[in-house]
Amino acid sequence: MRTSARGNALRWAAAYASSVTGDSVFFLALSWTAARAGGPEAVGIVTAAGALPRAVLLLGGGVLADRLGAHRVAIGMDMSRGVLVLAAAAIMTITAPQLWLLVPLAFVFGVLDALYLPAVSALPALITTPDGLDRIQGLRGLALRAGNLAGPLVGGIALAHNGEAAAFGGAGALFLVSLALLLVVRTHPRVVTRPERSHWRDLRAGVRYLRGHRVLAPLTLVIGISELSFAGPLVIGVVLLVEQRGWGPTGMGWIVGGFAAGGGLAALALAAGLRPPRPGLVMPALLTAGGIAIIGMVCVADLVTVTALAAAVGAVVGVASTLAATLGQAHCDPAYLGRTASVLALATVGLTPLLYPLTGAAAAALGVTAVFVGCGTLVLTAAFTAFSSAALRGAELDHEESSR
Structure with a gap:
């Protein structure tokens, strides 16, 4: 750069x-x-x-x-x-x-x-x-x-x-x-599109574009499943796990700190220039590791190991989500960047608050272990979805979608 x-x-x-x-x-x-x-x-x-x-x-x-x-x-x-x-x-x-x-x-x-x-x-x-x-x-x-x-x-x-x-x-x-x-901040001059249709027709066109794209369609599904799956255990599940194990505020601080440290180190490495080869294949591999680590957090009894697993989850989530976001923008027609971003924001930000009461209800009915196992399984499902798409497996970061 x-x-x-x-x-x-x-x-x-x-x-x-x-x-x-x-x-x-x-x-x-x-x-x-x-x-x-x-x-x-x-x-x-x-x-x-x-x-x-x-x-x-x-x-x-x-x-x-x-x-x-x-x-x-x-x-x-x-x-x-x-x-x-x-x-x-x-x-x-x-x-x-x-x-x-x-x-x-x-x-x-x-x-x-x-x-x-x-x-x-x-x-x-x-x-x-x-x-x-x-x-x-x-x-x-x-x-x-x-x-x-x-x-x-x-x-x-x-x-x-x-x-x-x-x-x-x-x-x-x-x-x-x-x-x-x-x-x-300077931007490329090619990014503004002409409003030739109604807002509703533009929205429908964006959904059609996303749904028909060989890379973006499965990638959007993968991001949605994985992000929503991580939100449950991170925000609610960890609180309930700490309470169940009797680790108190200190234990909560260690686990949340593990998440943050892992994610921060991953982001720092990528910002410094780390570029994994074959990102379309590396991303689901990392999601697989993340899903297993989430399940592992309720399968071990000591705080040190849970904290280490939390750091691993933070690291793999950080790299996988960054690779996913980069692949999405690299393969998106500039005319649809905003609409594509809005769909991902809806899945990762707009709907996340709905998961909090659902996670709490699931924990009350099935127990904390079931919540972590369920969320980890969903992350593994996201990884399987990515592995199942040949176009996504072969996607590269240096691809640039031309504007149509």
Whole structure:
């Protein structure tokens, strides 16, 4: 990657990290403020108010990114989110936050997030050449983990020492930092498509394109199954496992830290230039290892081994997801990048909150072991799906889909 291209990629990664950190601060502050305003029921109402429009409008956000250009949409949504959250923070300085403020805030933020996610996800393919996609996706993984680590820390400090208004103000400022960085990111001029049809017809065209693509169709299925499978054990299953084993908060910290360390090292290696040969074959092999490791976490009794398995899961998930994202963008027609990203975002972000109560219910009915075994089996199913597609097995990262 040339020096100028590397600088462009680093600016995008910094913008993404700032946005992810802002997201983490915002959602922490929103949940905390809702709990203080109305207890657990208020938290559920506010969370649903934000999650519903995000899930419903994600596909439409992909259409908008392809029509107007992903860069332009990402800039507009960063600005809108920053202004919205700063306005809410200003209101909180003069009145105590109540549901009448928090519910509309969560709803509008969910709408803006649905338009932002496909656009920012499509940007890596638009700011680098095909041979640099793997590195920039590695940078994205680092930015995601850094933001998810820094966000709760920043938000917690702001809430503890300065209150809700300061936390929301910090989130809004982080969105504006992301905006400032995106403004100096350069994109390829070929990315904006002409809006020759209605939004609905463009959406249907995107679904047809994705469904008929020899690589993207099975790849989308693999990503959806694997990402949703990992979400259950990571977020809910680990908490229940630690409680069952009596390891307490320290054990929880070790296991979650193992996930984070493995994923961070994988992202760092890819950002530094690690490029596995035959990625279409390596990806399902890594998923196979990840599925086995998830099942193994409930088959061993000591915390050290579980932590090591968690680190292995984090590493293989990090590499496999980065390879999958890179393959997807390398093989996607630029005219459909936003719509393809929106489908993947729906599977990995939009539907993930629905898994939390399902995982909890499954654990209550069948036990924690069954949850981990079930999720590991689903990951193995995703690997089998990838192995079953000859086109996906033979997919390479240096493929560039020409615009039609």
